[in-house]
Amino acid sequence: MDNPFKSLIEKFKKKGESAQITPSGQKKKENFLTKFIKERLGKSSAAKGEDVVGLDIATNEIRLAQITSNKSNQWVLEKFYIHKFDAIPEGSTVLENQDKVAEELKIALQKSKITTTNAAIAIPVTSAIIRVVTSPLMTDEELNNAVKTDSLWENLVQLTDNLEDYSIFHQVINRNTKENTMDILFVASKLADINSYTDIINKSGLNAVIIDVKCFAIKSAVDQINQISGTIEDSNLTAVLEFGLDENYVMILYENNPIITDIFIRGQDRKTLIESNNQEEMDALVRRYTTQVKQAIQDFETKYEKRIRNLRVTSNLPNVETYLGSFRKSLVNTGFNLFNPFDGIRIPAQNEEELNLSNRSFLSTVVGLAFRKLDVFGYYKFVTAVKNINLLPNRDTMIQKKRTKAFSDFAFKGAIAAVGIIYIVLFGFSFWQISSLNKQIADYNDVINKHKTTEINLKKIKNEHAALKTSMDLSKSLKSNKVVNFRVLAQIASSVPKRVRFTNLDYNGSNLVVIKGMAFSDQDILKLINNLNQKKLISQASLASMTLPNSNNAETTLKGFTITCVLENA
Secondary structure, three states: OOOHHHHHHHHHHOHHHHHHOOOOOOOOOOOHHHHHHHHHHHOOHHHHOEEOEEEEEOOOEEEEEEEEEOOOOOEEEEEEEEEEOOOOOOOOOOHHHHHHHHHHHHHHHHHHOOOOOEEEEEEOHHHEEEEEEEEEOOOHHHHHHHHHOOHHHHHHOOOOOOHHHEEEEEEEEEEEOOOOEEEEEEEEEEHHHHHHHHHHHHHOOOEEEEEEEHHHHHHHHHHHHHHHHOOOOOHHHEEEEEOOOOOOEEEEEEOOEEEEEEOOOOHHHHHHHHHOOOHHHHHHHHHHHHHHHHHHHHHHHHHHOOOOOEEEEEOOOOOOHHHHHHHHHHOOOOOEEEOOOOOOOEOOHHHHOOOOOOOOHHHHHHHHHHOOEEOOOOOOOOOOHHHOOOOOOOHHHHHHHHHHHHHHHHHHHHHHHHHHHHHHHHOHHHHOHHHHHHHHHHHHHHHHHHHHHHHHHHHHHHHHHHHHHHHHHHHHOOOOOOOOOHHHHHHHHOOOOOOEEEEEEEEOOOOEEEEEEEEOOHHHHHHHHHHHHOOOOEEEEEEEEEEOOOOOOOOOOOEEEEEEEEEOOO
């Protein structure tokens, strides 16, 4: 069989032929019935995405979180639980103790009362291969063919091991038609490790539906919390730093391109993190650590000519707060902050006790996973790649089963609806009186509408009467009211805000009207001046003078003012 990727390479070399390659593949034509069913399913929340339980497994505890949205479109921490257990033997891993962890997960599920069986878990960054590769521009069909034959990854990724040993996720993150190229996010992990995680989940009674990577789950939590809490923050200029005993790295996500830099910690430094209370040792550790962080940030800023403005930090260290001061001294002007993954999420009273923690940042992974949705009908097809990663080997088969079940449920509900319609038709003659009743209701509604219209007209008349009365009252204070046009008075009267009253109105007989009065605030006076300047018969209104409240006066809260109005064509 010919290698389809070789032909694409030839196309890539001949940029003059790039017009033959389109940014996206063509959609298959669907018959009317299929399209109708998908549209109906697409409007249901289940089709948009099924809820999942976020699952984060450590060596001595299991964290569970389920997040839903209420009728007010608020995110709610529906379920949350931290299950502590006897730590697995030192030097051993979670995957090496599958049975023990699965049993502990069963206990955690019973106590947490999780309402969904769909589970999302994240593998460590060290267990994943994350790369962004550039390939010739391809259609969706050409890309799928290249992936199916493994030719794409063989040419672009060049893994040392066999591709069959890996579970692979990919998504196009950028298409450049001018350069005839496209960027593809490639994420892979050992198939044996992925299967071990799914075995743990399945043994507990859950269904493994999403296998994410920890760094992307944390970034997803950061972006989601920023959106919920209304924090204005450029995600392209926000870095995520994980600091702790297990993993240490800094990740910058720029235009969907993850840039991950490992931070090296010596064995002695790990011992310091666990045991030391010596401030000098801790400061020295931070200096060595931040030197690497600053270098990673500097490399990014130099390459992309962008400045990192925010650094969101997560840590599983119980004493992380003792290091924060040293970090802030070394990482100035970086927006260094310990991340709170629950900021803006409504937390029910029953979960408050579990979250009574000074450091919530270590829960960022489980929160980021809880925000994920199981995409059944492609509603999230075009979601940013790093928020859509799934290394589950059989994800396509699992999605197809869920989709089939949704179609079956839809068909069942359709049959029930059809029976209901038939029932209504057969017994419709017994409800002939409905038409007459609807006529009476319509007549009643017509009377109500007429009454509302009358009330509106009456209100307008009352408002006009009040305006005329105000004008008449003002006219009494004029020294020469025979000269001033009544239309000027009407416009002045209509300009008076609620918290302003006039004490005197004087016309000079030519083109000037002087208004004296009292107001509650400067804003009220400014509003009056602004209203006057908008009138056609007044060319200019300005503040001539203003007096402050007199403490000896009863009206201590009022400010006096004098406003001059130059009339238009007086």
